[in-house]
Amino acid sequence: MLFDGLKILEFGGGAAGPLGTRYFADHGATVVRVESRQRPDFIRLLRYTPGDPAGLDGSHMFAMVNVNKLGVALNMSHPKAIDVARRLVGWCDVLAENFAPKALAKWGLDYASLTTIKPDLIMISTCLNGQSGPDRNYPGFGGQGSAISGFNHLTGWADREPLGPFGTITDSLSPRLVALLVGSALLHRKRTGQGQYLDLAQVEGGVVCLSENILSLSGAGELLGRIGNRSRHAAPHGAFQCAAEGDDDDRWVAIAVQSDEDWQALRRAMGDPMWAAEERFAGVEGRLQHVDDLEKGLTEWTRPRLALDVVGLLQQHGVEAGLVSNFADQLNDPQLAHRQHFRQVEHRVIGKHLCETNAMRFSLTPESIRQPAPCLGEHSEHVCRDILGMTAAEYETLRSEEVFV
Amino acid sequence: MLGNLSGYRILDLTDESGFLAGKLLADLGAEVIKIEPPQGDPLRRRGPFVGGKSDPERSIVWLALNTGKRGVTLDLTRARGREVFCSLSRRADAILETAGPKDPRGLTALGVGYQKLRAENRGLVLCNLSPFGQSGPYSGYRGSDLISVAMGGNMYPTGNPDRAPVRCSLPVSYYHGGIEAAIGVVFALWGREISGEGQVVDVSRQEVMGMPNMTTPTQFPFTGFKGGRVGGGFRGNKAFFRELWPCKDGYVSFALRGGPARIPGILKLIEYMDENGAAPACLKERDWQKYNHNVISQPEVDEIEAALAQFFQSKTMDELFATACERNLMLAPANTARQILSSRQLAAREFFVALDDPGRGITLTYPGAFAKSSLGGIAVRSPAPRLGEHNAVVYGELGLDVDELSAAGAI
Numbered sequence: 001m002l003f004d005g006l007k008i009l010e011f012g013g014g015a016a017g018p019l020g021t022r023y024f025a026d027h028g029a030t031v032v033r034v035e036s037r038q039r040p041d042f043i044r045l046l047r048y049t050p051g052d053p054a055g056l057d058g059s060h061m062f063a064m065v066n067v068n069k070l071g072v073a074l075n076m077s078h079p080k081a082i083d084v085a086r087r088l089v090g091w092c093d094v095l096a097e098n099f100a101p102k103a104l105a106k107w108g109l110d111y112a113s114l115t116t117i118k119p120d121l122i123m124i125s126t127c128l129n130g131q132s133g134p135d136r137n138y139p140g141f142g143g144q145g146s147a148i149s150g151f152n153h154l155t156g157w158a159d160r161e162p163l164g165p166f167g168t169i170t171d172s173l174s175p176r177l178v179a180l181l182v183g184s185a186l187l188h189r190k191r192t193g194q195g196q197y198l199d200l201a202q203v204e205g206g207v208v209c210l211s212e213n214i215l216s217l218s219g220a221g222e223l224l225g226r227i228g229n230r231s232r233h234a235a236p237h238g239a240f241q242c243a244a245e246g247d248d249d250d251r252w253v254a255i256a257v258q259s260d261e262d263w264q265a266l267r268r269a270m271g272d273p274m275w276a277a278e279e280r281f282a283g284v285e286g287r288l289q290h291v292d293d294l295e296k297g298l299t300e301w302t303r304p305r306l307a308l309d310v311v312g313l314l315q316q317h318g319v320e321a322g323l324v325s326n327f328a329d330q331l332n333d334p335q336l337a338h339r340q341h342f343r344q345v346e347h348r349v350i351g352k353h354l355c356e357t358n359a360m361r362f363s364l365t366p367e368s369i370r371q372p373a374p375c376l377g378e379h380s381e382h383v384c385r386d387i388l389g390m391t392a393a394e395y396e397t398l399r400s401e402e403v404f405v
Numbered sequence: 406m407l408g409n410l411s412g413y414r415i416l417d418l419t420d421e422s423g424f425l426a427g428k429l430l431a432d433l434g435a436e437v438i439k440i441e442p443p444q445g446d447p448l449r450r451r452g453p454f455v456g457g458k459s460d461p462e463r464s465i466v467w468l469a470l471n472t473g474k475r476g477v478t479l480d481l482t483r484a485r486g487r488e489v490f491c492s493l494s495r496r497a498d499a500i501l502e503t504a505g506p507k508d509p510r511g512l513t514a515l516g517v518g519y520q521k522l523r524a525e526n527r528g529l530v531l532c533n534l535s536p537f538g539q540s541g542p543y544s545g546y547r548g549s550d551l552i553s554v555a556m557g558g559n560m561y562p563t564g565n566p567d568r569a570p571v572r573c574s575l576p577v578s579y580y581h582g583g584i585e586a587a588i589g590v591v592f593a594l595w596g597r598e599i600s601g602e603g604q605v606v607d608v609s610r611q612e613v614m615g616m617p618n619m620t621t622p623t624q625f626p627f628t629g630f631k632g633g634r635v636g637g638g639f640r641g642n643k644a645f646f647r648e649l650w651p652c653k654d655g656y657v658s659f660a661l662r663g664g665p666a667r668i669p670g671i672l673k674l675i676e677y678m679d680e681n682g683a684a685p686a687c688l689k690e691r692d693w694q695k696y697n698h699n700v701i702s703q704p705e706v707d708e709i710e711a712a713l714a715q716f717f718q719s720k721t722m723d724e725l726f727a728t729a730c731e732r733n734l735m736l737a738p739a740n741t742a743r744q745i746l747s748s749r750q751l752a753a754r755e756f757f758v759a760l761d762d763p764g765r766g767i768t769l770t771y772p773g774a775f776a777k778s779s780l781g782g783i784a785v786r787s788p789a790p791r792l793g794e795h796n797a798v799v800y801g802e803l804g805l806d807v808d809e810l811s812a813a814g815a816i
Contacts, residue, residue, distance in 0.1 A: 002596050015619060023588065042664045047642060049699045060627055064620040111779070130777070133753035135730050139666065143648060144737035147658035148748075152637075152649060152739040155563065155573040161637045161649050162656050162739045165554075165573050165617065166562040172617040176584040181776055183591035184409035184433045188780075190598050191412075197779035204756055207745055208775040209425065209580035211469035214757075217742040218770040220453035220465050224742065227574045229551060233451060237551060239560065239569040250633070252570055254555035256548075315546045322552035324570050326631040330558040330615075330622035338541030341612050342623060354623040359582075359612035360589045361538070364604040365596050 001028025002365040006186070009092040010034065010069070011109075013041030014141065015171045016202060017098030017126055018065050020178025024094075025068035026357055026367040032088060032383055033069045035376055036076055037405045042141075044376070057349040057375040064355045064373070067345055071374025072383045073404045081403045082107050087388050089114050093189075094182055095123040100139050101131050111197040120195040122185045126174055130201030142168025142202075149206030150213050156226045163226075170202045177205045234258050235287040236266075239324050240299050242307035251307045252324035255298065255314065260284060262319055269317035270301050347372040380404040408434020408782035413498045413594065416440060416490075417474060418512070421448050422549070422576070422610065423503040423534045424470035425583025430590060431473030432774055432783055438493070438799060439474040442481070443816060445792045455767055461792065462765055468789045472760070472771065476790025477799045478816045481510075485815040487517050492803050494522045499530035499590045499603075505537070507545045519605055529603040530593040534586040538609035548610070550576030557614020558622055562632035570634060581613040642699040644706045649739060650714060653721045656739040661709065663698045670735035671696070674713075677728055683716040746770070762788040 006029035010021050018033070025031040035041055037056070043065065044056045052058055072088075074081040085107070089095060095114065097104055104110055104125070111123050125131055128140035128148075146152050146168050156163035181198045189195055207214065216222045229238035234257060242251045257263050260283060267276045275297040280286040287294050302310055307323050314321035323329060331342060331354070339361065342354045357367055384390045384398070398404065411434035417427035418440050431437040439446075449461035456463060480486040494500065500522070504511030512518055512531075519531045533539060536548035537556075546552075554560045554572040564571040589606035597603055615622070621632060630640070637649030639660065648660045661671065672693055678684040687708045717725065722738040729736040738744060751757060758773040765788070774783040796816055797807050810816045 002592060019616065023592075027592065039665060042666050045664045047699060049642065049697060060624045061620045064623050129750050130754055133750045135750040137733075138730050139670070139733055139735060140737065141662075141735075143658050143660055144735065147649075147656075147737040147739045148745075150740050150742060150745055151573060151577075152656070152658060153741050154575055156571060156637070157565070157568060160565060160568075161651065163565070163571065163637050163649070164563040165577060166559055166632070167617040167619040167621070169573075169577060169617055171619065173580060173584065175616070176581065176588060177775060179588045180429060180433075180584060180591060181778075183588060183595060185778075187591065187594060187598065188409040190595075194780070196409075198776055199778075200776040201754070204751070204754070204772070205775050207751075207756070208772045209577075209584075210575060211772050212466050212575055213742045214745065214772050215465045215469040215769065216453055218746060219455045219468065219767075220457065222453045222465075224574065229569065229571055231551075239555065239571070241569065252555075252561070254551050254560065256551045258549065318547065320547045320549055320552050322546075322548055322556040324555045324561050325558045326561045327558060327618070327622040327625040328631050329561075330618075331625060333556070335537050335541045335543035335556075335609075335611060336615075339538055339609060339612055341615060354626070356615050356620070356623060358588075359585050359609050359615065360592070361607040362589075362593065362596070362604055363606075364600075364602060 001368070002362070003027045003029035006030070006094070007092045008032070008094045008096060009088050010096045011104065012096070012098035014043055014098065015065055016142065016174040017096055017178065019172070019175035020182070021096050022065070022068065022175070023179035023358055024182070026369065027365065031069040032092070032387070033066060033071050033374065034074050034085065034088070035071060036074060037376060038075055038077060040376070054349050060350060060353065062373060063347045063350050063353060066373035067355050067369055068371060069374060070379040070383055071377060072380045073377025075403055075405045076107055078401070078403050080398055080401060084384065084388070084398070084403065085109060086117055089121065090117045091387060092118070093122060095121060096178065096182065098126045100127055101125070101136050115195070120189060120193060122182060122189060122195045124178055124182055124198040124200060126178055126200040126202060128202050130204060131199045142171035145170030145202045145206060149203045150210050151206060154210070154213065154224060154226050157228045158226055170206045173205055173209055174200065174202045230291065234284065235291045236294050236298050238295060240295070240302040242302050242310060243304055245306065253302055253307045253310045254322045254324055256320040258320065263287065265317045266314065266319045269314050269319060273297070273301065343369040345369055345372040348375055377404055406781055406784060409778070410435035414438070414496065415590065416493055416497045416500045418500065418502040419534065420446070420503045421466065422579045423501055423583055423586055425580055426501050426534065426586040426590070427474055428470050428472055429584065429587045429775060432785060434782055437474045438795070439471055439476045439790060440479050441476065441792065443478045449792070455769065468769070471789035473786040474790055475795040475799060476793065477796050478793040480815055481515050483815055485810070485813045487515060489800070489805065489810065489815055490517060491522065491525065492805070494529065495525050496803070497526070497529065498594060499532060501532050501534070501586060501590065503534050505535040505544060506539050523603060527603065528597045528601060530590060530597065530606065532586050532589040532593065532606040532608065534582050534608040534610065536609070537611050539607045543611070550578045553578035553610040553614055556611045558632070559614045559617050562618070562621070562634060564634040565636045566634050577617070578610045578614050581617065582608060582610040585613045641701070644701060644703040646698065646706060647710055650717045652717045652725060653719065655722045657717060657722060657725050657736055658739060659713070659736040661698060661706065663696045667735060668693055668696060670733055673732045674734050674736070677732065677734070678712070678716050681716065683712065683719070685712050688712055758785055760785065760788050764791050764794065
């Protein structure tokens, strides 16, 4: 596999860091995740209710984010746990962490100290605001990241409150940037022998993606806002309601008409109804000007039809259309199935479950899902003995001193 | 300034959906050559424009997402243009393109597919970012951002319950897809360092929109939750929680999520409200240490949220965020570009950069490097190229004469 032999040590929680190391785990790297029962990863608690017999190992989200990783429990308030962590740093190629900035420094695990153990260490930290600046220690999750970097303000209807996008988007942009940064640092180390420390502020990554938002103001004096599904350059461009399916009256199709040629194709696909033949809709400027009427006409056409029928018909005519796919639809999507986006693993507590992989398919070096996410501390002994080479007696001593909790 | 990818040469044939990929690779030090048709990329004609007047050298979206690249023109529909492309490809490490398998603009359709290029450059990497991927039942479908966000499952759960599902007004699938394609290039270059062999990486924009859903589709067999829209909020096991709140002059994000990491922030918010005489008994008398958002009932949430709503409306975004930073309230403003440009945190990190653009006679403020490296090396190195700006230097390096190419209609 692509990253056979690569060794990654991971501290932190949630998705923003852990989904980043997944890219390497899915391509063969050994990823050791350090956690603690003293302060569990918050996604182990997302759906947790007291008395749940599955305890901290019943979180579906944790299991789905952390497949292909090994899990070690280390009680970092114990000095001997810090020794174990330092030995793991000596073993690894890459250290990835997404705590608030003060956490690793508090344990003496800052980059400068760690390079005395491992001179060519690649280390990446990703937190909300980055490792410097007055607000560096401000704790934040994806909800704050999406708000500060501008995504919330740009999502939703002009006359309503800002919305998502669903899933706190900096939590999914950041892991991708983590994978890109670490991959590039590995190439640099391979060519020069040099390690490096990388500081990814999740807000900054989001603002870079939204460069058009910043440049619109700094370059053209235009303050962008949320405009629903509409486009400033094309119409119709939106989600249109389709026929109910059973008791589900929340079925929609997304349609994007990019050009006058597309509009002609859409008219043909609809059987050229009278309203659509109106001259005011023939050019993009007219369609943008009369967009309310345009959307009303199109909705009257889609409303009695099944969403997937509309998608098939429009795509056959070369018009951009897609099902507004809900979570059940996702699992039945034939294209995602063709790409094997969803894979099954069997978790020791949850049982069989699906997880996702990334969106890249390599012609020579395919990814693989090989093992479920770890239960908390599941591989403490394996990692200490087989990777760090501790004797049984040494491991047992540390265990009895409650280092591995 | 050297970067992690200095020395790698990448040919960038992408349309708008892939601009970000080459930009990020250029930030990391790669030499990225943006190849446009002689009449220019269509995005150059999309507004808004610097100065307000339509000008292909002043399109905001072009300027924003093509920084750090060199730019050449090349007519791939002509035989001479394709010959030149093959010469470029022999000296390149990777090619980025955004054509689906049936797209007539794609390299395969133009007769310069990967197998042909690879025959003359065994280590060549081709990374293709397309709406659905290069094979499969929907691979012939067309789809811009709206379609990717819809079919990737991220639109259905975004929005108000009484309206249509909605996307972000800027194309997030191009951002996710652009980063994924950049990862694809870097990973395949790593593979080449080991085996000497280049390969093809096939990225699907529908599929990149999976990760943003944060595992909710794969949880469906357990939860039965299809993603119904709840406005600016989230669902616990028993109740709905608001996450975006109107304040005096805009909106802030704050959620009553529990867990050891969140509860201290809730307590400090109540303290702050109390100092303002705005913390009723339902806030002060609750045992917050035991708070769990999966257990609390909707009427209790409603009572707490009514007090929060009233309080937030009495304060501005700046007041709330300044206090939040001081006391770790886990509250954040739903920023506009204006507020982002005036952020004290981003200023302290010298995030924004003013790029001199003498070729256009302008200096604009850009978002800077997407991350910081202890080696330096990640930076926005130059403004986006003007049309054909680097024809002479890039084609000169191949020993080609620009006047001859021009006369042949190749560039």
